[in-house]
Amino acid sequence: MNLKIAALAGDGIGPEVILQAKKALHAIGLVFDHEFVFEDAFVGAIAIEKTGNPLPEQTLNLCLNTDAVLFGAIGDPKYDNNPDAKVRPEQGLLKLRKSLGLFANIRPIKPYASLLNSSPLKKEIIQGADFIIFRELTGGVYFGEKKLNEAGTIASDLCEYSEEEITRVSHLAFKSAQNRRKKLTMVDKANVLETSRLWRRVVKKVSENYSDVALDFLFVDNAAMQIILNPRQFDVLLTENLFGDILSDEASVITGSIGLLASASLGKTNALFEPIHGSYPQATGKNIANPIASILSAAMLLEYFGLNKEAKKVYEAVEKAIEYNVVTEDLNTDSKFGTNEVGDFVANFI
Amino acid sequence: MNLKIAALAGDGIGPEVILQAKKALHAIGLVFDHEFVFEDAFVGAIAIEKTGNPLPEQTLNLCLNTDAVLFGAIGDPKYDNNPDAKVRPEQGLLKLRKSLGLFANIRPIKPYASLLNSSPLKKEIIQGADFIIFRELTGGVYFGEKKLNEAGTIASDLCEYSEEEITRVSHLAFKSAQNRRKKLTMVDKANVLETSRLWRRVVKKVSENYSDVALDFLFVDNAAMQIILNPRQFDVLLTENLFGDILSDEASVITGSIGLLASASLGKTNALFEPIHGSYPQATGKNIANPIASILSAAMLLEYFGLNKEAKKVYEAVEKAIEYNVVTEDLNTDSKFGTNEVGDFVANFI
Numbered sequence: 001m002n003l004k005i006a007a008l009a010g011d012g013i014g015p016e017v018i019l020q021a022k023k024a025l026h027a028i029g030l031v032f033d034h035e036f037v038f039e040d041a042f043v044g045a046i047a048i049e050k051t052g053n054p055l056p057e058q059t060l061n062l063c064l065n066t067d068a069v070l071f072g073a074i075g076d077p078k079y080d081n082n083p084d085a086k087v088r089p090e091q092g093l094l095k096l097r098k099s100l101g102l103f104a105n106i107r108p109i110k111p112y113a114s115l116l117n118s119s120p121l122k123k124e125i126i127q128g129a130d131f132i133i134f135r136e137l138t139g140g141v142y143f144g145e146k147k148l149n150e151a152g153t154i155a156s157d158l159c160e161y162s163e164e165e166i167t168r169v170s171h172l173a174f175k176s177a178q179n180r181r182k183k184l185t186m187v188d189k190a191n192v193l194e195t196s197r198l199w200r201r202v203v204k205k206v207s208e209n210y211s212d213v214a215l216d217f218l219f220v221d222n223a224a225m226q227i228i229l230n231p232r233q234f235d236v237l238l239t240e241n242l243f244g245d246i247l248s249d250e251a252s253v254i255t256g257s258i259g260l261l262a263s264a265s266l267g268k269t270n271a272l273f274e275p276i277h278g279s280y281p282q283a284t285g286k287n288i289a290n291p292i293a294s295i296l297s298a299a300m301l302l303e304y305f306g307l308n309k310e311a312k313k314v315y316e317a318v319e320k321a322i323e324y325n326v327v328t329e330d331l332n333t334d335s336k337f338g339t340n341e342v343g344d345f346v347a348n349f350i
Numbered sequence: 351m352n353l354k355i356a357a358l359a360g361d362g363i364g365p366e367v368i369l370q371a372k373k374a375l376h377a378i379g380l381v382f383d384h385e386f387v388f389e390d391a392f393v394g395a396i397a398i399e400k401t402g403n404p405l406p407e408q409t410l411n412l413c414l415n416t417d418a419v420l421f422g423a424i425g426d427p428k429y430d431n432n433p434d435a436k437v438r439p440e441q442g443l444l445k446l447r448k449s450l451g452l453f454a455n456i457r458p459i460k461p462y463a464s465l466l467n468s469s470p471l472k473k474e475i476i477q478g479a480d481f482i483i484f485r486e487l488t489g490g491v492y493f494g495e496k497k498l499n500e501a502g503t504i505a506s507d508l509c510e511y512s513e514e515e516i517t518r519v520s521h522l523a524f525k526s527a528q529n530r531r532k533k534l535t536m537v538d539k540a541n542v543l544e545t546s547r548l549w550r551r552v553v554k555k556v557s558e559n560y561s562d563v564a565l566d567f568l569f570v571d572n573a574a575m576q577i578i579l580n581p582r583q584f585d586v587l588l589t590e591n592l593f594g595d596i597l598s599d600e601a602s603v604i605t606g607s608i609g610l611l612a613s614a615s616l617g618k619t620n621a622l623f624e625p626i627h628g629s630y631p632q633a634t635g636k637n638i639a640n641p642i643a644s645i646l647s648a649a650m651l652l653e654y655f656g657l658n659k660e661a662k663k664v665y666e667a668v669e670k671a672i673e674y675n676v677v678t679e680d681l682n683t684d685s686k687f688g689t690n691e692v693g694d695f696v697a698n699f700i
């Protein structure tokens with residue numbers, strides 16, 4: 001297979017971790033006889049620096065005309081601490097998601113057997129947990145109208161959802177549940193929010209096409225509790241953009257490190273793969289960032305193109321790295337291995 | 351002291367647990383020579399049943415003309431599962447918060463030494479954790495305009511905040527931090543939301559009056575992770591309404607049971623005290639609901655009126671109940687004690 005892949009390293013540790021994902025894909029290409037061609041482009045704070053725009057036209061055009069996007073990370077404290085900044089790195093990622101129509105963000109949560117002790121949660125709580133969060137990614141309060149009055153004393157954000165936006169991501173979530181343990185939990189705040197009530201109505205309607213999937217509902221406050229109290233109860237979690245952002249980061253603690261979690265963002269015709277961690281500026285350039293999330297996002301890319309044998313190989317390589325303790329310091333405080341060494345181990349194993 | 355207290359038992363386990371809080375206050379009255387007069391009134395699903403209104407005028411008037419409100423719980427699955435219901439129990443609580451101007455909800459999180467093993471988190475993670483969440487309670491998306499188009503295909507909720515709303519709750523949070531470990535963490539999503547950026551600006555401004563308090567900022571997704579990874583890092587957490595709802599329920603897992611957590615909702619002239627758990631319909635009438643959260647909310651009521659010795663007595667009684675394992679089944683699966691027995695133990699100890 002020939003694939004043209006846009007590589008958007010972004011900010012902070014983005015460049016370091018994406019390099020390891022590329023190495024893994026390169027190795028897969030050699031072993032399984034595929035050609036993966038990478039084209040690099042700027043996004044985020046680095047793109048603002050170079051062009052004034054967090055998503056330069058060139059980058060967007062590249063992404064629109066490649067088979068898939070491999071994404072690093074985005075964000076810079078310089079902007080976070082300045083509420084008055086007009087241009088911010090995150091706008092690049094949000095605009096990219098919107099422009100590529102990436103309406104579904106998929107985040108699998110499953111602890112590694114050999115890392116069961118790394119979690120702040122007790123082993124008996126997380127053992128056997130295995131669920132996927134489907135987060136709607138191009139609607140809700142992220143993209144609703146934002147206002148600030150002239151005096152700068154009143155601000156607002158609009159959370160809006162349409163039936164269509166809810167329907168399309170719901171179908172993906174139900175299909176995934178059909179291939180798993182056939183349970184879908186929809187998370188909302190229907191006792192307060194109008195958008196949540198629309199979500200409930202639409203999801204119920206969609207569920208009629210999937211009579212083999214059991215559907216239940218949880219309020220988001222309760223869900224935030226249940227994810228920690230009893231993560232095994234979940235199979236597929238479906239939720240809106242902001243709730244998905246919060247809950248999937250929260251759920252990452254189950255695996256012991258957010259540095260292990262990858263995500264796929266899918267649209268009708270485009271797809272983007274990224275670690276769920278951010279740009280982690282404190283670690284930048286130190287060769288200590290965990291590259292596994294980025295490598296696993298490359299595995300999700302392979303699966304997306306039906307290259308399941310190849311993806312499996314990447315998963316195996318990552319499992320071996322963890323088993324042999326070839327991991328970065330977030331997983332082993334005494335580690336002698338850095339970002340590069342973990343990436344090399346994975347590529348060599350492949 | 352003479353206090354007139356409105357007792358709003360509400361739905362589900364509300365009546366059972368509030369009864370135990372009343373017993374505790376009655377005992378305190380006898381020992382310390384105070385007169386607490388309770389006036390009962392309906393709120394929530396039960397009020398809808400009786401009057402068609404989740405907050406009957408009579409109830410609201412009572413609350414406006416008492417010294418404080420003791421609140422049970424609210425909610426009924428009948429309404430949750432019907433997105434088309436026009437009247438819902440929660441509206442009663444929301445309207446009450448708004449009408450009484452209860453802009454600050456205060457939720458202390460601190461595990462009991464003898465319950466360190468009840469948490470899904472490892473002991474070494476939660477030991478020594480001790481923080482307070484200040485949640486803004488009368489603004490944000492809970493109270494913004496809600497819309498549904500006629501076709502029922504597009505819904506929206508508006509999240510709005512004014513400088514004034516942010517300022518008043520921030521002052522309370524900073525004052526609390528001054529009396530504690532002098533650290534305040536503001537939680538928001540300033541990389542995406544306009545309201546969050548207003549929060550950052552205003553909180554920074556307010557912080558100038560509290561130069562002895564160290565201020566830092568966390569994005570809500572990261573905060574959802576940090577609360578589990580390292581709860582000891584927090585002293586006072588300050589956040590908006592919806593984030594506070596999610597994070598405080600999440601934080602309850604630290605203590606092992608949401609049945610242990612109380613909250614105070616304060617306004618300029620009114621105050622309401624309630625457990626943070628909900629109406630827990632599955633447990634209703636079974637004498638298994640944990641009354642401790644409700645009893646502790648009574649202790650917070652005492653503190654509010656400066657009755658610190660009295661509040662301390664209640665805390666002591668609760669600690670003893672936990673120490674002697676006189677607890678409900680959420681804390682001890684083999685428990686022989688029910689809601690009533692725990693309440694009696696506490697009242698007798700006092």
Ligand SMILES: CC(C)[C@H](C(=O)O)[C@@H](O)C(=O)O
Pocket residue numbers: 074075090093245276541542571
């Ligand atoms: C960087 C930020 C805008 C982004 C989000 O909130 O969606 C990130 O937290 C994520 O989850 O991908």
Ligand SMILES: CC(C)[C@H](C(=O)O)[C@@H](O)C(=O)O
Pocket residue numbers: 191192221424425440443595626
């Ligand atoms: C019942 C519900 C409306 C309420 C809220 O979301 O505020 C509850 O969850 C709470 O936290 O007090």
